[in-house]
Amino acid sequence: MPDKVMRRIIGFGGFQDLFKFRKVCQDLRTFIDETCLNVNCTSLSFTFLPNKISLVANFLDREDEEITYRNQENGCQIQNKPFQKLDFIDAFFKDLPLIMKYLPPCLPRLSFKFQYTNDESDKYIPEVQKNLNSVLRSRKTMLPVRKFIMNAFKEDQVLTILPHLDPMFLEEIWILDSEFWLGVDKILEINELTLRKVCHDFRNFIDDKLPDIGLTSVVIMITPRNISIYYDAGQQSNRLLYLKHDEGCLVKHNDMEYLLENEEFVDLFLKELAQFLNHQKSTLDSLRIICGKIKNEEEYQNVFFPILQKIQGILESKKNQLKVRCINFNAFKPAHVLTILPFIDPIPLKGIIISHPNFDISRESENIFDVKELSHLDQWKSAKVLKILYLNLSPDIRDFLHFNRVLVKIHTVSKELFEFLKEKMLCEPTMLTVFEITGYKRFDEEQEYLSAMEQYKTDEADGGVRKWKIQLPHHKKRLEVVYVPKRRHIVFSQS
Amino acid sequence: MSVENAPVVDVDEAAIPVEKKMYYRFESNDKKEFRVSELAIQQSETLNRLVEAMGYTSEDVENKPAIAIENIDGKTLKLVFQWCEHHKGEAIPVDDGSVPKIVEIPEFDAKLMDIDNGLLFKLIWAADYLNIVQLLNVSCKKVANMAQGKTPAQLRRVYLLPSDEEDEAAKRAAQEAQDPRAREVEEEFEERKRQGGNSFF
Numbered sequence: 211m212p213d214k215v216m217r218r219i220i221g222f223g224g225f226q227d228l229f230k231f232r233k234v235c236q237d238l239r240t241f242i243d244e245t246c247l248n249v250n251c252t253s254l255s256f257t258f259l260p261n262k263i264s265l266v267a268n269f270l271d272r273e274d275e276e277i278t279y280r281n282q283e284n285g286c287q288i289q290n291k292p293f294q295k296l297d298f299i300d301a302f303f304k305d306l307p308l309i310m311k312y313l314p315p316c317l318p319r320l321s322f323k324f325q326y327t328n329d330e331s332d333k334y335i336p337e338v339q340k341n342l343n344s345v346l347r348s349r350k351t352m353l354p355v356r357k358f359i360m361n362a363f364k365e366d367q368v369l370t371i372l373p374h375l376d377p378m379f380l381e382e383i384w385i386l387d388s389e390f391w392l393g394v395d396k397i398l399e400i401n402e403l404t405l406r407k408v409c410h411d412f413r414n415f416i417d418d419k420l421p422d423i424g425l426t427s428v429v430i431m432i433t434p435r436n437i438s439i440y441y442d443a444g445q446q447s448n449r450l451l452y453l454k455h456d457e458g459c460l461v462k463h464n465d466m467e468y469l470l471e472n473e474e475f476v477d478l479f480l481k482e483l484a485q486f487l488n489h490q491k492s493t494l495d496s497l498r499i500i501c502g503k504i505k506n507e508e509e510y511q512n513v514f515f516p517i518l519q520k521i522q523g524i525l526e527s528k529k530n531q532l533k534v535r536c537i538n539f540n541a542f543k544p545a546h547v548l549t550i551l552p553f554i555d556p557i558p559l560k561g562i563i564i565s566h567p568n569f570d571i572s573r574e575s576e577n578i579f580d581v582k583e584l585s586h587l588d589q590w591k592s593a594k595v596l597k598i599l600y601l602n603l604s605p606d607i608r609d610f611l612h613f614n615r616v617l618v619k620i621h622t623v624s625k626e627l628f629e630f631l632k633e634k635m636l637c638e639p640t641m642l643t644v645f646e647i648t649g650y651k652r653f654d655e656e657q658e659y660l661s662a663m664e665q666y667k668t669d670e671a672d673g674g675v676r677k678w679k680i681q682l683p684h685h686k687k688r689l690e691v692v693y694v695p696k697r698r699h700i701v702f703s704q705s
Numbered sequence: 706m707s708v709e710n711a712p713v714v715d716v717d718e719a720a721i722p723v724e725k726k727m728y729y730r731f732e733s734n735d736k737k738e739f740r741v742s743e744l745a746i747q748q749s750e751t752l753n754r755l756v757e758a759m760g761y762t763s764e765d766v767e768n769k770p771a772i773a774i775e776n777i778d779g780k781t782l783k784l785v786f787q788w789c790e791h792h793k794g795e796a797i798p799v800d801d802g803s804v805p806k807i808v809e810i811p812e813f814d815a816k817l818m819d820i821d822n823g824l825l826f827k828l829i830w831a832a833d834y835l836n837i838v839q840l841l842n843v844s845c846k847k848v849a850n851m852a853q854g855k856t857p858a859q860l861r862r863v864y865l866l867p868s869d870e871e872d873e874a875a876k877r878a879a880q881e882a883q884d885p886r887a888r889e890v891e892e893e894f895e896e897r898k899r900q901g902g903n904s905f906f
Contacts (some may be wrong), residue, residue, distance in 0.1 A: 211826075211829070211830065211833075212833050214833060215829055215830075215833050215841065215845060217804060218804055218841065218845035218846075218849075219845045219849045219852075220847050220849070220850075221804030222804065222845060222849030223849045223852055223853075224844050227832050227849065227852045227853065230852065230855070230856070230857050230860060231852070231858035231860070232862050234861055234864070235861070248803070248804055250805075250806050252803055252806075270806050270807045270810065271807040271808065273805070315803065346835075364774075480708065487798075504848075578733065
């Protein structure tokens with residue numbers, strides 16, 4: 211048959227077909243070895259484990275192909291076929307040059323996952339590295355790969371492979387932490403949608419060329435037995451759940467489940483969160499760190515706060531501050547807020563939402579949440595919207611006047627406070643356009659205030675809801691006040 | 706005369722003769738004749754160039770002998786022209802030498818290629834010879850699919866190939882055979898191989 215026909219027949223097949231064709235007869239073997247053939251795969255992933263090496267090839271119009279080389283007593287197993295006295299690593303590296311030879315003219319994705327523990331890595335990686343190096347060096351041309359992903363324990367592992375990739379084709383490089391193998395595919399799923407990072411320089415890639423994971427929203431929900439990360443990238447919403455398990459940690463990613471033996475769920479969560487946050491370069495629309503089912507402050511202090519402190523460590527060690535538009539978290543005290551807020555980039559920060567972790571306890575609480583310490587932060591000064599929910603504030607609202615919109619719970623409201631607000635919002639140049647107080651516990655001089663406001667009354671709705679419109683002589687600004695006594699709610703808004 | 710000053714001529718559209726749909730006649734090496742539409746022929750780069758070079762009119766097509774395709778038999782040529790007629794007018798993929806990334810086999814093509822291996826291999830050979838790119842793509846894809854899940858020994862049976870040992874034995878036998886009759890047999894074997902007779906590859 212003519213070469214053109216043979217190239218097609220072999221090109222439509224996978225690597226396994228290619229190996230089989232080579233075994234059919236000498237003529238075919240000679241043809242395959244001496245002709246420029248391509249297997250049309252779109253992605254090639256190599257996974258190295260202590261007792262197994264696997265290769266997965268993906269295709270556009272045929273099923274994925276997996277070839278596994280397993281270690282077994284007195285030899286190895288390739289797919290399910292045993293081979294006596296053949297080492298599985300040797301067998302793999304005997305086939306690898308052929309696989310590399312028949313790559314398509316531009317391979318869209320090449321990945322190497324090294325699934326070793328730190329101890330195993332010392333034992334296995336040098337041999338793998340030596341063999342890889344020899345295969346790649348023996349090639350006459352560099353590998354035409356568009357996207358390259360690998361995890362590494364040391365920089366020299368990256369340098370075994372990366373210099374053999376043709377820079378003419380290379381658009382994306384992903385170098386991940388050695389222990390992040392579990393998350394690689396998750397990140398890639400996100401990345402397919404959002405990442406278009408071009409890399410031209412091999413030097414300094416580990417620090418400088420870390421691509422942007424491009425998440426738009428992250429919610430971290432912490433409970434005593436599990437932690438969830440909900441993350442959105444583009445239109446895609448995902449959930450990662452780290453669950454305490456008798457044998458270690460159970461990780462659920464959307465519909466997939468992995469059991470990681472002898473892993474502590476909090477440690478694993480923190481490791482992967484660090485990877486997420488280190489890869490996040492663009493601004494998150496929203497970051498929520500909340501606790502679920504916290505019974506009391508003591509449990510918060512024992513369960514939630516230590517994790518918050520570790521998240522603080524991750525944020526602190528990040529090269530650039532995390533960019534967030536709106537941050538939202540649970541706290542009993544300002545000290546809890548101080549674990550996270552100072553490490554957020556103040557420039558893009560527009561909204562701060564702080565709420566009590568348990569609504570039921572909050573109703574009984576008489577504690578005052580003093581914002582004094584927070585008000586010195588650049589993040590506080592930079593934000594435009596503030597909501598502090600179910601936490602009692604003092605009536606001193608001077609630290610709130612630079613916000614555009616405020617929603618807070620003030621323990622005791624009074625005629626004096628409202629006069630102060632009226633004065634600030636009507637007569638002075640302030641940014642404040644809406645100030646909403648909800649769930650106050652006491653209203654001092656309530657009757658006096660209501661009588662004084664009678665002159666501005668516009669109408670009265672059901673349930674005692676009153677609306678006042680205030681316009682002072684010689685002032686352009688007008689203030690609308692809505693008073694809902696049933697809900698202990700009062701709103702001042704400029705109109 | 707400039708273009709602007711050229712006289713305007715009214716065209717009577719009804720007076721323009723409508724060209725009749727042309728059907729060319731082809732003959733296989735076993736003297737079977739086929740009539741194929743001009744549009745279907747466009748699927749074959751080789752035949753299209755040939756008929757363009759011949760410049761036949763409708764009368765020529767009827768009066769002159771059928772165009773002989775000497776190295777394809779009637780059974781194969783029938784399949785080739787059935788395929789061309791079914792896919793006439795469809796876009797012809799550009800053959801830049803690379804293997805297409807996606808090739809789907811349409812239902813019609815799958816039925817057409819539901820034939821024994823010997824005939825399928827002749828069809829591929831004909832598609833390549835006549836340069837019918839998409840027919841070559843789908844038929845090669847079919848053969849590639851046939852290899853899935855088969856062992857090298859099964860592939861030998863499917864593709865009618867000798868094993869290394871058989872090949873070696875045949876070569877040895879040929880070397881040992883010194884008499885003119887043995888050489889004749891050897892040459893005949895080689896000729897059949899060249900024509901895609903017994904062995905697929």
